[in-house]
Amino acid sequence: MKVAILIGSKSDTEVAEKVRARLVEFGIPCELHVASAHRNPEKVDRLARDPETDVFIAMAGLSAALPGTVAARTLKPVIGVPLHRGLGLDSLLSVVQMPPGVPVASVGLDAAENAALLATAILALKYPQLTAVLEQYRAKWREEPGTPAGTTR
Numbered sequence: 605m606k607v608a609i610l611i612g613s614k615s616d617t618e619v620a621e622k623v624r625a626r627l628v629e630f631g632i633p634c635e636l637h638v639a640s641a642h643r644n645p646e647k648v649d650r651l652a653r654d655p656e657t658d659v660f661i662a663m664a665g666l667s668a669a670l671p672g673t674v675a676a677r678t679l680k681p682v683i684g685v686p687l688h689r690g691l692g693l694d695s696l697l698s699v700v701q702m703p704p705g706v707p708v709a710s711v712g713l714d715a716a717e718n719a720a721l722l723a724t725a726i727l728a729l730k731y732p733q734l735t736a737v738l739e740q741y742r743a744k745w746r747e748e749p750g751t752p753a754g755t756t757r
Contacts, residue, residue: 605731607634607723608657610648610674612664614638616687622716623661623685623723630724630737640664641673652677658730659723662708665689668698671708681726684708685719 607627611620620636627634639647641664652660652674660678662671663685671684684699700710711718721738728734 605633605727606657607632607659607661607727608651608654609634609636610639610651610660610662610670611636612638612640612668612670616663616665619663619685619687619714619716623720626717626720627723630720630734630741632724632727632734639670641669645673648673649677659683659726661685661719661723663687663719665695668695671699671710672702672706675702675706675708681723682708683719683722684710685715686710686713688713 609620609623611617617636624634624636637647637651639651641648648670651657658680660674660680660682662674662682664670665687666689668684668686671682675682686695686699689695696710696713699708702708709722711722721741724734724738728738
């Protein structure tokens with residue numbers, strides 16, 4: 605079981621660390637890689653073909669080509685995290701409007717935690733022990749101050 609977190613540049617590290625922290629908390633092995641779709645396409649290709657990786661989380665700002673570049677090179681799940689650069693709309697649209705045959709699941713702008721939760725849910729299909737991890741997370745979330753009673757994420 606492994607999640608690869610790919611970021612387009614070191615400036616994306618802050619959001620990526622939120623993903624990594626949640627995955628580590630859940631006991632999911634993960635690796636963080638800096639690999640630009642434009643500057644390091646060979647590295648992106650090599651990472652996307654890693655047989656040890658079960659799920660990819662890719663994030664980049666501006667053109668946000670990284671999630672689609674990864675998805676075009678693997679049959680494994682790819683989660684795209686659009687990053688807020690300027691208005692963030694360019695990044696969001698780039699991630700959610702992939703061409704046919706290049707599926708990328710998308711979360712909201714800078715939504716690192718949701719990317720980690722989605723990766724965990726995907727992994728739970730193959731590793732059922734992660735279902736209990738997600739259930740514990742939801743129970744804890746419901747107890748947080750300010751959470752409306754009876755609501756779920």
